[in-house]
Structures are given as structure tokens and as C-alpha cells.
Amino acid sequence: MDGKRKQRLEALGIETWVRRDAPAAVVAVPAVAAPVAPAAALVAPLPPSRPPPPAVVAPQPVLQPVVAPAVVAAPFEVPADWDALRSLVSGCQRCKLCQTRTQTVFGVGPITAPLMVVGEGPGADEDAQGEPFVGRAGKLLDEMLRAIGRSRADNTYIANVVKCRPPGNRDPEADEVEGCRPYLDMQIQLLQPRLIVALGRIAAQRLLGSDEPLSRLRGPLHRYGKFQTPVFVTYHPAYLLRSPKEKAKSWDDLKKVWQHLRATE
Numbered sequence: 001m002d003g004k005r006k007q008r009l010e011a012l013g014i015e016t017w018v019r020r021d022a023p024a025a026v027v028a029v030p031a032v033a034a035p036v037a038p039a040a041a042l043v044a045p046l047p048p049s050r051p052p053p054p055a056v057v058a059p060q061p062v063l064q065p066v067v068a069p070a071v072v073a074a075p076f077e078v079p080a081d082w083d084a085l086r087s088l089v090s091g092c093q094r095c096k097l098c099q100t101r102t103q104t105v106f107g108v109g110p111i112t113a114p115l116m117v118v119g120e121g122p123g124a125d126e127d128a129q130g131e132p133f134v135g136r137a138g139k140l141l142d143e144m145l146r147a148i149g150r151s152r153a154d155n156t157y158i159a160n161v162v163k164c165r166p167p168g169n170r171d172p173e174a175d176e177v178e179g180c181r182p183y184l185d186m187q188i189q190l191l192q193p194r195l196i197v198a199l200g201r202i203a204a205q206r207l208l209g210s211d212e213p214l215s216r217l218r219g220p221l222h223r224y225g226k227f228q229t230p231v232f233v234t235y236h237p238a239y240l241l242r243s244p245k246e247k248a249k250s251w252d253d254l255k256k257v258w259q260h261l262r263a264t265e
């Protein structure tokens with residue numbers, strides 16, 4: 001202990017001590033910047049043979065854990081009816097995303113559409129408006145569809161892997177994707193599109209049951225579900241906004257979509 005600190009403590013009436021067994025070079029000396037405990041909080045000195053008292057830890061506020069509803073692992077029956085399915089989704093609490101959403105985002109488009117587009121999940125704009133792909137990425141998607149003679153108003157149904165917005169626009173987590181699985185499966189079963197386009201890695205991996213990167217999933221025609229619905233994979237429009245140089249590859253994908261739909265009309 002330095003002389004000044006010893007003098008200060010002695011001036012406060014506090015006896016000072018030094019561990020006998022401690023080497024002189026490692027006697028604890030608080031750094032100059034360290035907060036000095038008020039005199040009243042200092043404990044009485046202990047005999048040298050006892051270890052120094054533990055540091056006084058200020059009480060921490062007790063945080064209440066957020067308990068997420070458990071994902072129902074058992075088979076979950078969903079109605080094979082558009083209105084009943086939409087109603088069920090609107091009150092769904094099967095995963096923790098129900099705690100932070102403004103509203104569910106079910107899907108949009110004609111229920112007779114031959115083309116289905118599947119994205120990842122709602123963002124802030126979609127959460128506010130209750131419709132998928134309405135922000136900047138949505139405008140780009142509309143342009144992409146228009147380029148191949150498609151639109152959400154006439155012949156394209158748009159939905160997402162999860163129907164509630166992941167906070168901060170993070171990727172949906174595995175339990176959230178699984179919680180929402182029956183809804184997307186039923187949307188596909190009811191629609192029975194001639195072709196599905198998966199936008200981005202999350203949608204592609206979910207539909208194809210794969211953990212391959214997007215670069216490996218783009219290109220070939222895949223098949224989905226019991227109806228073996230054809231699936232093409234391409235970039236998510238939000239990614240294209242960040243990486244416009246990839247738009248050329250996206251255009252290659254869209255040409256395949258256009259050719260497939262024409263060939264199956």
C-alpha cells in the first residue's frame with residue numbers, strides 16, 4: 001500500500017494491514033482511477049492470516065425472463081380452407097414471434113395463381129401493412145414479376161416462410177420456421193401452383209429441406225412436396241438492392257421461370 005493511501009485510511013480511523021504471505025511486489029494497490037469505497041462501506045481489517053473479504057457486488061436488477069410459447073412438436077392440423085387458414089394464422093401463438101409482431105402477414109394474390117413466390121418473412125413495412133413485399137424489396141419484386149408478364153394482382157401468389165416479423169429483420173430461427181411450416185405447406189397444397197420461386201437462402205432451404213448455400217441451389221429445377229411441384233431458386237430482392245451486380249444472374253433465373261410457365265400452359 002502506498003504511503004498516501006495508508007495515510008488517508010488512517011485519517012479515517014481505519015487500521016491498515018498487509019498479508020504476510022503476499023510477496024511485496026503483488027500487494028494490492030488500487031489503480032488511481034478505481035472508485036474509492038466510502039468509508040462506511042469499508043469492512044474492518046481482518047487478521048493477516050485470513051483471506052481478504054470478497055468484493056462487495058452491487059445488487060443487479062432482476063430481469064424477468066421472456067418465456068416463449070413452446071413450439072408444438074406434435075402434428076398440427078390446419079384447415080384445408082383459405083378463410084379458415086387465414087383466421088387461424090391471424091391468432092397464432094405457436095412461436096415467440098407472436099410476441100413482437102404488429103400483425104400476421106398471411107399472403108397476397110389470386111388463389112388460382114399458377115406461380116407462387118415464397119420469401120423469408122415480413123419486414124417492418126410488411127408488419128405494419130399486413131401484406132408481404134410492400135417495401136423497397138417489394139417494389140423490386142413487382143418489377144421482376146412485371147418483366148416476365150406476372151403480377152400479384154393477376155397471376156402470382158406471394159407468401160413467406162414465417163408469417164410474423166422477426167425482430168430487427170434477423171433471419172427466422174429454426175423453431176420459428178418449424179412452427180410456421182404447416183401454414184405454408186397448406187397454402188401450397190391449396191394453391192397447387194405450377195411453379196414455385198424461392199427467394200433467398202432461407203426460403204430455398206426451407207422448401208428443399210437443404211442446408212446448401214444459395215449459390216448451389218440456384219440453377220437447377222427442384223421438386224417440392226407430395227405434388228412434386230417444380231421449384232426454382234433465385235436471389236431475394238432485398239439482397240439485390242444491396243448487391244445490384246447480381247441482377248444479371250437474377251435475370252437469368254427469371255428467364256427460366258418465364259420459359260417453364262410458358263411450356264406448362
Ligand code: SF4
Pocket residue numbers: 089092093094095096097098104162163164176179180
Ligand atoms: S411466425 Fe408463424 S408459427 Fe410463429 S407465431 Fe407467427 S404465424 Fe405462428
